[in-house]
Every structure is written in C-alpha cells, then in structure tokens.
Amino acid sequence: MGLVVQKYGGTSVGNVARIRDVAKKVVEARRAGDGVVVVVSAMAGETDRLIRLAREVTERPNAREMDMLVSTGEQVSIALLAMAIQSLGELAESFTGEQVGILTDSAYTKARIKKISADRLREALKEGKIAVVAGFQGVDERRNVTTLGRGGSDTTAVAMAVALQADRCEIYTDVDGVYTADPSIVPDARRLDKVSYEEMLELASMGAKVLQTRSVEFAKKYEMPILVKSTFMGGQGTLVTREDQDMEQVVVSGVAYAKDQAKVTVVGVPDRPGIAAKIFGRIAEENIVVDMIIQNVSERGLTDISFTVPKSDAIQALEIVKEVATEIGAQEVTLDDRIAKVSIVGVGMRGHSGVASQMFQALARENINIMMISTSEIKVSCVIEAKYAELAVRVLHDAFGLGEGRPEVKEV
Amino acid sequence: MGLVVQKYGGTSVGNVARIRDVAKKVVEARRAGDGVVVVVSAMAGETDRLIRLAREVTERPNAREMDMLVSTGEQVSIALLAMAIQSLGELAESFTGEQVGILTDSAYTKARIKKISADRLREALKEGKIAVVAGFQGVDERRNVTTLGRGGSDTTAVAMAVALQADRCEIYTDVDGVYTADPSIVPDARRLDKVSYEEMLELASMGAKVLQTRSVEFAKKYEMPILVKSTFMGGQGTLVTREDQDMEQVVVSGVAYAKDQAKVTVVGVPDRPGIAAKIFGRIAEENIVVDMIIQNVSERGLTDISFTVPKSDAIQALEIVKEVATEIGAQEVTLDDRIAKVSIVGVGMRGHSGVASQMFQALARENINIMMISTSEIKVSCVIEAKYAELAVRVLHDAFGLGEGRPEVKEV
Numbered sequence: 001m002g003l004v005v006q007k008y009g010g011t012s013v014g015n016v017a018r019i020r021d022v023a024k025k026v027v028e029a030r031r032a033g034d035g036v037v038v039v040v041s042a043m044a045g046e047t048d049r050l051i052r053l054a055r056e057v058t059e060r061p062n063a064r065e066m067d068m069l070v071s072t073g074e075q076v077s078i079a080l081l082a083m084a085i086q087s088l089g090e091l092a093e094s095f096t097g098e099q100v101g102i103l104t105d106s107a108y109t110k111a112r113i114k115k116i117s118a119d120r121l122r123e124a125l126k127e128g129k130i131a132v133v134a135g136f137q138g139v140d141e142r143r144n145v146t147t148l149g150r151g152g153s154d155t156t157a158v159a160m161a162v163a164l165q166a167d168r169c170e171i172y173t174d175v176d177g178v179y180t181a182d183p184s185i186v187p188d189a190r191r192l193d194k195v196s197y198e199e200m201l202e203l204a205s206m207g208a209k210v211l212q213t214r215s216v217e218f219a220k221k222y223e224m225p226i227l228v229k230s231t232f233m234g235g236q237g238t239l240v241t242r243e244d245q246d247m248e249q250v251v252v253s254g255v256a257y258a259k260d261q262a263k264v265t266v267v268g269v270p271d272r273p274g275i276a277a278k279i280f281g282r283i284a285e286e287n288i289v290v291d292m293i294i295q296n297v298s299e300r301g302l303t304d305i306s307f308t309v310p311k312s313d314a315i316q317a318l319e320i321v322k323e324v325a326t327e328i329g330a331q332e333v334t335l336d337d338r339i340a341k342v343s344i345v346g347v348g349m350r351g352h353s354g355v356a357s358q359m360f361q362a363l364a365r366e367n368i369n370i371m372m373i374s375t376s377e378i379k380v381s382c383v384i385e386a387k388y389a390e391l392a393v394r395v396l397h398d399a400f401g402l403g404e405g406r407p408e409v410k411e412v
Numbered sequence: 413m414g415l416v417v418q419k420y421g422g423t424s425v426g427n428v429a430r431i432r433d434v435a436k437k438v439v440e441a442r443r444a445g446d447g448v449v450v451v452v453s454a455m456a457g458e459t460d461r462l463i464r465l466a467r468e469v470t471e472r473p474n475a476r477e478m479d480m481l482v483s484t485g486e487q488v489s490i491a492l493l494a495m496a497i498q499s500l501g502e503l504a505e506s507f508t509g510e511q512v513g514i515l516t517d518s519a520y521t522k523a524r525i526k527k528i529s530a531d532r533l534r535e536a537l538k539e540g541k542i543a544v545v546a547g548f549q550g551v552d553e554r555r556n557v558t559t560l561g562r563g564g565s566d567t568t569a570v571a572m573a574v575a576l577q578a579d580r581c582e583i584y585t586d587v588d589g590v591y592t593a594d595p596s597i598v599p600d601a602r603r604l605d606k607v608s609y610e611e612m613l614e615l616a617s618m619g620a621k622v623l624q625t626r627s628v629e630f631a632k633k634y635e636m637p638i639l640v641k642s643t644f645m646g647g648q649g650t651l652v653t654r655e656d657q658d659m660e661q662v663v664v665s666g667v668a669y670a671k672d673q674a675k676v677t678v679v680g681v682p683d684r685p686g687i688a689a690k691i692f693g694r695i696a697e698e699n700i701v702v703d704m705i706i707q708n709v710s711e712r713g714l715t716d717i718s719f720t721v722p723k724s725d726a727i728q729a730l731e732i733v734k735e736v737a738t739e740i741g742a743q744e745v746t747l748d749d750r751i752a753k754v755s756i757v758g759v760g761m762r763g764h765s766g767v768a769s770q771m772f773q774a775l776a777r778e779n780i781n782i783m784m785i786s787t788s789e790i791k792v793s794c795v796i797e798a799k800y801a802e803l804a805v806r807v808l809h810d811a812f813g814l815g816e817g818r819p820e821v822k823e824v
Contacts, residue, residue: 016465016468016469019469020469050488053428053488053492054491054492054495056428057428057431057432057492057495057496057499058495058496058498058499060499061495062494062495062498064505064506065491065492065494065495065498065506066491068487068490068491068494068506068508069487069488069491069492071487072484072487072488075480075481075483075484075487076462076465076481076484078480079466079477079478079480079481080465080466080469080477080481082474082477082480083466083469083470083473083474083477083478083481084469084470086470086474086477087469087470087472093476094476094477094480096480096557098510098555099555099556143510143511144511145508
C-alpha cells in the first residue's frame with residue numbers, strides 16, 4: 001500500500017459543496033488502495049475575515065494572539081472535511097498542528113518547522129483512517145499556537161509527506177499546473193509537465209503563486225516529488241521533482257514577474273569600506289529582506305547604492321536608510337515603487353552562454369530600459385519600469401520560444 | 413492581592429465593540445489590584461453558525477469532529493479579547509483548554525472535567541498578565557479536543573476559580589441575577605440577593621438558564637462563591653453561596669419551568685424484576701440522561717413505565733426502548749414531546765410539610781392536569797401539558813407570594 005499526502009487550498013474548500021467534492025476525491029484515492037493524509041487550508045475568505053476582526057479590535061494586534069486567532073480557520077476546515085469523508089463511509093480523523101506534532105520555533109505569523117513527530121498520524125493510518133490535517137499551523141515548545149505564514153499549508157503538506165515517507169505529495173489548487181508564464185498575461189503560455197525544484201524555487205520566489213517557496217525548499221532537501229494539480233479541472237498537472245536530462249535540454253523553462261518590490265537608492269555615498277555593511281546591517285535588524293543590490297561605479301569618491309525590498313517594508317526601509325544616510329554623510333535617499341522584476345528561469349541555462357544578453361536584446365527591441373540586473377546559475381532577473389511588466393513577459397516568452405505548439409525541447 | 417475569575421458569555425462578547433467593553437471591565441478589575449482570569453464563550457451566534465455548517469455537510473456529524481469544530485468559537489474570542497486588553501496597556505495572554513490544562517473524559521460534546529493543572533495560568537498571573545481562557549473546552553488524555561456541553565463556559569470558570577483558589581467567581585451574563593421566576597413570563601418576578609447552591613442547582617436543572625448545572629455542582633462541592641451579574645446593566649447581582657439562616661426562612665425561593673423534555677411511555681410491561689434495569693441500562697449506555705421516572709401500579713402482571721429525557725435525545729431513546737420492548741414483550745412505546753415541567757424550589761421547604769399539596773391545589777384551581785410528579789428535599793416538580801407552562805409558573809409564583817413588593821422573608 002502506498003501513501004499519498006494531498007493538500008487542498010482555501011478555494012478548494014471554500015464552501016460546503018466544495019468540501020464534499022474534496023471528500024469524494026480523497027475517498028477515491030483511499031479506495032484506490034493508498035493510505036491518505038489530507039492537509040487543508042482555511043475556507044477561502046475565512047483567514048481574511050479573522051484578520052479584519054483583529055484589526056477592528058486594535059491597529060497593531062499582538063502576533064501570538066494573531067496566530068491563536070487565524071489558526072481557527074484551518075481547524076474549522078479539518079472538522080468539516082473529516083465529517084464529509086465519514087459521511088461517504090470511510091474512517092477519518094482530524095488533527096490540529098499540535099495534535100499532529102508539528103513543532104515550530106516561536107516566530108509567530110512566520111514560524112518555521114523544527115520537528116515533526118507524526119506518531120499519532122501513523123497510528124491513525126494503521127487503523128485505516130484518512131488523516132485530515134490542519135495546514136499552516138504548529139506549536140512552539142511551550143505549546144503556543146504558531147502559524148507558518150501565508151501559503152504555509154503547502155509547507156505542512158510537504159513536511160508531512162517527508163515525515164511519513166509518503167510516495168508523493170499532491171498539491172491541489174485552482175490552476176492546473178505550473179506554466180511557462182502567467183496565462184492571464186501570456187495567452188499561449190504552456191503548462192509544464194515537469195519542473196525542477198530549483199526552477200520552481202526561482203519561479204515561486206518570483207511571484208508564481210502556485211507553491212510557497214519554503215515548501216519547495218523542503219521538498220528539494222528531502223527529494224519529495226510534488227504534483228501540482230487542479231482541484232476542479234482534473235488534468236495531469238505539473239510534477240516538481242529533481243533535475244533530469246530532459247529538463248537540461250530546455251534552456252529557459254519559464255518567465256515570471258513580480259511587482260511587489262520597491263527600489264531604494266542612496267545617492268552620493270562616500271566610497272569607504274563598511275558603508276554597505278552599515279546600511280544593510282541596520283535593515284536586516286528589522287527583518288526586512290533585501291532582494292537585489294547594485295552599487296554604481298564610484299565617481300570623485302562618491303557612489304550610488306540601489307536595492308529592492310518588499311513594497312510592504314519600503315517606508316520602513318526608507319526611514320532606516322535616511323537615518324544611516326545622515327550618519328554617513330550621503331546626499332539623498334530616494335524611493336521608487338513603480339518597478340517590476342522580470343525573470344527567465346531554467347536549469348538548462350547552466351550550459352549556455354549568451355542567455356542573459358539574449359534577454360537584454362529582447363527587452364531593448366521594445367525600448368524597455370533595464371534598471372537593475374541580477375543573475376543566478378539558473379535565472380536572470382531585470383528590474384524595469386512597472387508599466388512594461390506584462391509587455392516584457394510576453395516579449396521574453398516569445399523570444400525564448402516558450403509558447404504553445406512549439407517543441408518543449410529546444411536549443412537556443 | 414486577591415484573585416478573581418470572571419466569565420463573560422457569548423452575548424457579552426458578541427461583537428468587537430462589546431469585546432472592547434469587556435476588556436475595559438477586566439482591566440478595571442486588574443487595576444483595582446486583583447489578579448484576573450477571564451473565561452469567555454464564543455461570540456454570540458458563532459457556535460450556531462458552526463453547527464449549521466456541520467449540518468450542511470452531514471445530517472449526523474461525528475461528535476469528535478463536532479468538538480473540533482465548535483471549539484474554534486472560543487478560540488476566536490480569547491484571541492480578540494487578549495488583543496483588546498493589550499491595546500488598553502495591560503499584559504494579557506490567551507489560552508485554549510488544552511493550554512490551560514483542562515483534562516476531561518472523552519465524552520465528546522458533553523465531556524466532564526477530570527483534572528486541571530493550572531501551572532501555566534499561575535505562571536502567567538505571576539508575570540502580572542491577565543489570563544484569557546477559552547471556556548467550554550478541554551482535551552482528553554489523547555489530547556483530542558472536547559467540549560463541556562452548552563453553557564460549559566460557566567463550568568470552566570468555576571473550575572478555574574477552584575483550581576486557582578480564587579476569592580470568587582463572577583459570572584457576567586445578560587440578566588442581572590437570579591429571579592424568583594422568568595421575568596419575561598412573570599412580570600413581578602424579583603431578583604434574589606442570595607441563593608443557595610442547592611436551590612440554584614434545582615433552578616438551573618429546571619431551565620433557569622443563568623448558570624449551567626454542572627458549574628453549580630462544582631461550586632457547591634468546593635464552596636466557591638459565584639456572583640451572577642449583568643455585563644451591561646451593572647447592579648448588585650445574585651450571590652450563589654452556601655445555605656444560611658436567612659435562606660431557610662423562605663419556604664419557596666423560586667419557580668422554574670422547562671420545555672426541553674419529552675416523555676416516553678412503555679405500555680404493558682411484564683412486571684418482572686430486572687426489566688427497569690434493562691430499559692434504563694440501555695439508555696444510560698447511550699449517555700442519555702433520564703430525568704423523571706414513573707412506574708404505574710401493576711395490573712394483571714403488566715405495568716406502564718414513563719420517563720422523561722431531553723427532547724434532543726427523544727428519538728434515539730424511543731428507538732432504544734422499542735428494541736428493548738420487543739425483547740421483553742412489552743405492548744407499545746409512545747412518545748409525547750408536548751410536555752413541560754414546572755417546579756418550586758426552596759431550602760426552606762425542608763422544615764415545612766404541605767408545600768407539595770399547596771402546589772397541586774394551585775394547579776388544580778386552574779384545571780391544569782398533572783402527569784408526573786417528582787420531589788426532592790428542596791423541590792417539587794410536576795410534568796404538565798406544555799401549553800399550560802407559563803400559566804402554571806404565574807399561578808405558582810403568586811400562590812407562594814414571590815412577587816415584587818412582598819417581603820422576601822416569608823412563612824407559608
């Protein structure tokens with residue numbers, strides 16, 4: 001008998017009718033002979049409703065209490081889904097993060113899993129039960145309720161699959177897989193049958209909302225295959241797995257973009273050692289994640305430093321940097337939040353030179369100015385003006401031949 | 413420094429504005445110098461909303477999953493109240509039943525508290541925090557979530573007060589105390605300043621919804637004084653405490669009625685030893701609580717047995733009894749759910765004969781037929797047709813001189 005972990009997101013359990021549909025799918029998998037663990041999110045809208053309640057109470061809700069509050073959303077889902085499964089004649093039992101032994105650190109609202117002791121789950125499975133597990137939540141060492149951050153249910157699912165040594169982890173969502181680009185922007189975007197963990201990581205961190213980044217990291221670390229499928233449409237889905245021969249033959253697997261960043265520029269920085277450390281040290285202290293950093297060529301002992309941060313942290317970053325700027329005698333600090341980052345991603349890039357320049361040329365042909373560039377082994381990202389984001393994605397999707405009807409395996 | 417446990421019901425925390433008001437009251441008590449533990453129910457309507465969801469999923473929701481589901485209601489309340497208290501500048505921390513160490517048996521939806529290990533609460537209090545505790549819930553030995561039955565938050569509050577050796581337990585509700593009768597039926601009903609545990613028990617079990625029966629049993633056992641007060645109106649409230657001289661001088665303290673029972677009659681039961689044990693043994697196995705039992709005089713070796721059970725369990729009881737009836741060769745089983753139980757209650761009854769007959773006479777004067785009678789030391793109850801319930805209460809309230817403006821201390 002195999003073991004499969006299935007995860008259903010908030011839209012998939014958005015109302016009672018949908019919960020019943022999910023129950024049917026789960027029962028099907030069980031009757032096909034597999035042991036089944038189902039991880040579910042809160043019903044769509046529920047988490048937001050709870051957050052709104054908290055904000056009505058106070059502008060700055062305490063993080064511990066916030067987790068106590070929002071974790072109820074998943075608890076409602078697991079109870080209802082367990083009932084629905086039982087009503088179809090199968091045994092089922094629901095479990096909170098605490099009951100399932102998900103131990104996290106105490107970083108409320110963005111906790112990280114430290115340990116999973118899935119004994120109770122194993123027992124339930126042995127008794128032939130379908131285990132219904134609350135995604136997104138755990139407890140710290142003092143048994144305070146914690147949550148794993150938005151999308152954390154993916155991480156719960158992958159972590160459970162790893163802990164139980166499941167055969168695979170199936171993530172059911174409202175799209176039918178991972179695409180070469182966002183289909184709402186690029187009409188001929190193509191679903192990928194397979195994508196490597198590394199590529200998925202780059203795509204996820206770039207705003208492809210199919211999977212939470214951390215869940216992919218987890219899967220990569222333990223080589224747990226993830227199958228991303230649609231709850232509603234069926235289809236074959238996309239397998240996220242380790243890199244193989246096929247993948248390497250495709251130079252670029254996908255194009256992604258993100259508009260959630262803002263650019264901060266410190267103008268006229270004295271070009272002395274330790275200045276960058278001072279700026280970014282202070283920002284790191286506030287737990288603000290800096291993505292790209294660029295330092296211009298120094299002129300007359302002065303240099304400009306630009307970097308990007310999440311838009312939600314931009315004002316705070318600006319204030320911090322203004323303080324530092326005064327201390328170090330920089331001339332000015334500016335903020336630009338009308339930027340976008342477009343990226344091309346592909347493990348096949350490794351063996352190929354010229355991919356980056358091909359990207360720059362494609363953008364140049366449309367007169368799209370590149371403000372910042374960053375590269376990794378399997379990714380090239382450019383920061384451009386936000387208004388060109390969609391155009392840039394289409395242009396790149398086309399330039400690298402990713403469209404429907406074109407051969408998937410392609411040398412550039 | 414004293415220690416007070418306050419409990420606020422669902423209406424008191426029915427929306428964000430009210431939660432803020434409760435926070436103010438709690439903070440006042442804290443600033444007056446007492447350690448404060450607050451027990452709260454789910455926001456008014458929330459438990460019903462969750463139950464409706466469950467019934468949409470399945471007609472017969474599993475009891476374990478039901479508890480998993482409805483316990484989220486209190487969890488939402490504690491988080492929001494803790495936030496509200498914090499926003500007023502006091503330290504607060506919320507705790508689920510599990511976190512606060514409320515260990516119960518595994519009788520889902522009507523679990524009983526077995527043990528409380530309030531170490532974590534003591535610690536929070538020592539740190540100067542206001543502890544906000546989820547009422548109504550606990551966990552069994554395997555850490556399955558359990559609930560204590562409707563109104564169970566009262567029991568949580570009293571049990572916490574006992575475990576922490578609090579000075580008193582204050583129950584805030586939407587009425588300003590315990591009345592001689594339901595004021596919506598008897599306009600001149602009078603608020604009692606004091607009532608004994610025993611009387612309160614009889615009144616509570618009779619449907620006076622001010623306090624859950626079990627909470628009063630708990631308070632009685634450990635002699636924890638309960639002060640019942642209104643959240644909204646202020647006032648002196650009613651002190652539920654141990655019997656004293658004053659109380660004994662009043663023969664009847666209150667009149668109560670309940671319409672939540674149904675009567676099951678087994679007709680033509682062979683009058684052999686062990687039959688009753690068989691019937692009620694089987695019913696007890698299903699955790700159905702039988703209230704009154706009457707066995708008629710035997711004729712030709714056959715007898716009739718009538719008993720009352722909660723309406724919600726009536727169909728199940730009927731089915732069980734029908735099975736047993738076939739086994740033992742009884743003739744017929746009937747169900748009557750249009751009944752009401754009216755009771756007079758008073759510790760002063762003990763010393764007085766003729767109270768029961770005075771009650772029967774009063775009902776007879778209005779031509780109200782009595783179907784069943786049961787008596788205890790401090791109570792006489794009659795089962796009558798449901799349609800006469802309110803009339804009977806008014807008649808009895810008057811017959812025993814309980815009205816407003818009459819002296820509270822009164823000999824009959």
